[in-house]
Amino acid sequence: ADPTNVMAKLPEIRPSVFMSVPSYWEKMAVAAMGEPTPEARKKKLMEVTGGRFCFCLSGGAGLKREVKEFFHDNGILIIEGYGLTETSPTLTMNRPDSFRFDTVGKPFPSVELKLAEDGEILAKGPNVFKGYFKDDAATKEAFTEDGWFKTGDVGQWTEDGFIKIVDRKKDILVTAGGKNVPPVNIELRFADDHVFSHVVVYGDAKKYLVLGVWLNDEMLQAELAKLGQSGDEAVRALVQARIEKVNAELAHHETIKKFHIMPRPLTVANGMLTAVLKLRRKKVYEAFRDEFEALYK
Secondary structure (H helix, E strand, O other): OOOOOHHHHHHHHOOOEEEEOHHHHHHHHHHHHOOOOHHHHHHHHHHHHOOOOOEEEEOOOOOOHHHHHHHHHOOOOEEEEEEOHHHOOEEEEOEOOEOOOOOOOEEOOOOEEEEOOOOEEEEEOOOOOOOOOOOHHHHHHHEOOOOOEEEEEEEEEOOOOOEEEEEEHHHOEEOOOOOEEOHHHHHHHHOOOOOEEEEEEEOOOOOOEEEEEEEOHHHHHHHHHHHOOOOHHHHHHHHHHHHHHHHOOOOHHHOEEEEEEOOOOOOOOOOOEOOOOOEOHHHHHHHOHHHHHHOOO
């Protein structure tokens, strides 16, 4: 199989174990979500997956909670974990008997994790690497003075011992007012809304935050049809309403003041996404800087 035909092979091979990046789980869910009844949705999901999934893992990027809940409601648990190449590669994992869909699970028994003062996740354990090959400077930078590996990710513990990934430390925006804002923390609030393919928060050293929006045209048209609406103004009103809903959950300095519907897609081919479909934030900022900056004029 390869990425272009794996979906077609699932009903043929009927695997019991399947591990994938989020986009394929989303495609399977979307294929079944359009059915009119719960029974029909479950039947369709069994058809597209082959009907024998018993161990499912999503990795490479965060999977939308709506997708995980849809699978779980239909008897399929998708688990997620967290780690880096330098940690061989897993630090935490959700388990079938202990999971939270808003987290990446609990640390492995052999792993020690703690949060630095700025929230960065620090790790120790036999799976943590010794250093970068022939690069003493990078190795020194990768560890604290007392030997903890610096993951570069900002985390948050839940009250019951699970960990959430809030953002990449290097991606945190600092507004003109001096407020630190993890953009992923805002972007994830749009993740379960299928009208959006991608959203990107922008606003480092700015007085307020703005949002780049990439729409899923198929889902957008379906939503407009439900509302009996069409046209550019209806699209902008629909996007604005969804942004206002997210803004209601945010602190004042985190709220989105303006948005722009972007003209060009984000793909692996154009370098805006990694091979596992993670956002290349700096490249997106560079490619769409004119559109972002225009929102401050």
